[in-house]
Amino acid sequence: MVHPYIINLINSVVLITAGLAAYFLIPAQPTIVLIAPAFGVLLIAFTNSLKKHNWFVFNSVTALTLLFGALAIMRLYYGAPDIRYNSAFTLIAAISCFVAVLFYIGSFSRERRLRNNSIYKEDI
Numbered sequence: 001m002v003h004p005y006i007i008n009l010i011n012s013v014v015l016i017t018a019g020l021a022a023y024f025l026i027p028a029q030p031t032i033v034l035i036a037p038a039f040g041v042l043l044i045a046f047t048n049s050l051k052k053h054n055w056f057v058f059n060s061v062t063a064l065t066l067l068f069g070a071l072a073i074m075r076l077y078y079g080a081p082d083i084r085y086n087s088a089f090t091l092i093a094a095i096s097c098f099v100a101v102l103f104y105i106g107s108f109s110r111e112r113r114l115r116n117n118s119i120y121k122e123d124i
Contacts, residue, residue, distance in 0.1 A: 001107050004058060005050035008043055011065065011100035015040035015093050022089035036093050039068055062104045069097030 019036030023029050043065070049057040072094035076087055 001110050002103060004061075004104055004107050005047050007100050007103040007107075008047055008050055008061060011096050012040035012043035012047075014096040015043070018089045018093045018096075033089070036072075036089075039064075058104070058108070062101055062108075065097045065104070066101045069094045069101065072097065 016037045019033055019038075019040070022033045022036075023031075043061065046057055046061050050061065072090050076090055076094070
């Protein structure tokens, strides 16, 4: 299982890349697409705490990532018609968030089953 901080970094890079690509590649883009890169920068800020196995930050990052993925999907279906034309970038960001949440939950459940913190022993 991949460590949560590595998944966090990959997810944040995908969010930053997709948001900036949507902003610069599609003309007359509203500034709302810069929310994804801002959220990616926020996730990068949490990476150091994830390396230290802070469970509060781990649960917060999982909840925020799931919330952002759900909001991205809602933006696809309920957004204004002029916002929906960058749907490929929004869909990439949403799928990235949902896959990251699956990895977070898988890592958490595997750690709970072992109950000896052996997954993260090589980090400490």
